[in-house]
Amino acid sequence: MALTGITRPAHAQIRVLDMDKAVHHYGTILGLIETGRDAEGRVYFKAWDERDLFCLVLRQADTAGIDHFAFRVLDVATLDQFEIDLEKFGVPVQRIPAGELLGTGERVRFTAPTGHVFDLFAEKEHLVDPERLLNPSPWTNEAERGIAPVRMDHALLYGPDLEGNLELFTKVLGFRLSEAAYLEDGTTMAVMFLSCSNKCHDIAFGRFPEPGKLHHISYRIESWEKVLRAGDIMGMNHVPIDIGPTRHGITRGCTIYAWDPSGNRFETFSGSYDPYPDWQPIRWTIDDLGRGLDYPQQKLHETFLTVVT
Amino acid sequence: MAVTQRHRISIVGTDIEFPCPETMSVLHGMAQLGRKGIPLGCRSGGCGVCKIEVVSGEYERAKMSRAHVSVEDEAEDRVLACCIRPKSALEIRVIGQINRAFPEQTKTKDDGAAIPPA
Incomplete structure (x- = not known):
């Protein structure tokens, strides 16, 4: 494309x-x-x-x-x-x-x-x-020096007006929705994943009462094995890990969430898939958001909802 | 080999107490024992969810985000549990204000915090 x-x-x-x-x-x-x-x-x-x-x-x-x-x-x-x-x-x-x-x-x-x-x-x-x-x-x-991601890949940002961002990013900036999780009413978005390429996400937003918050910046790793290696390197260096190594249901990324020395969360991830512009977005319900976040553990981690900088 | 000094951390108004090595933050000391009581956040001074008031005792502190700990806070021993290391037994009170993503769907009675009802 x-x-x-x-x-x-x-x-x-x-x-x-x-x-x-x-x-x-x-x-x-x-x-x-x-x-x-x-x-x-x-x-x-x-x-x-x-x-x-x-x-x-x-x-x-x-x-x-x-x-x-x-x-x-x-x-x-x-x-x-x-x-x-x-x-x-x-x-x-x-x-x-x-x-x-x-x-x-x-x-x-x-x-x-x-x-x-x-x-x-x-x-x-x-x-x-x-x-x-x-x-x-x-x-x-x-x-092979340190965790050594191939690139900075995307970010997840938290703030209140997801509808406003969806309008702006899809109508003006040329993004499209690849996946989203919805609250109980089935129409209000909790988290949304937007693409400007054929990556599953180039930017993502989560609904949060305070504006302008950082949830994480994500770095691309070449394989699941190297995500595990990243986890070992974090352990060797006492880097506090939030979640993982595990796999997201949403976007299918294999992931570790961890924090830098100032508390800014970063992600090292591999996998995911390549959606095309004609693809219908994937929906997640709030009741299954635990698997959306952490598929094998099936758990909506408290820190996913509360810890931002 | 030098023996690491440990100090008792107790959360006032609860029956929670745990030993914490001098070399560890109060939050890390709690978490590595699998204990609960102080909300766990970034563990690095940035997010503010582990804010406590030190009611009594001596401690060392590291840098904390001014978005969560003001100069006045620091002067009055309101600090982040992830950024202080005990130098004596400590009595603490959990005072963190936590914002939640989509709270109406995800709020539970037990979120692991020892915040007394307002």
């Missing part, structure tokens, strides 16, 4: 309470590659198989949580069109100048009805070893 419009989740900027601990967590334990630091002291990371300069930005702060989540769009013309479309839809936008983040062009910023700040951009430097572009090996030493 052709990838147009928004092509992928690109990065998250998150707040951390202690930069040294955070850099150790994301750089050494998760095994992302540090690619830069800016004048504000923010630290940038990429996963080993990504081309973009970064997928994660850490900012030292006195609270945890997410500053913004960004998507890469196809080109500058597409970015300009999204700005027009957002304004037409009644969503205020702001232009963030090129260079505000290292190696990144202008960003179009808006706040979604759930209270989350999103950026769209068309240009970000690639950082690729030329050896990776000519007769490359299937993996590198970096693919």
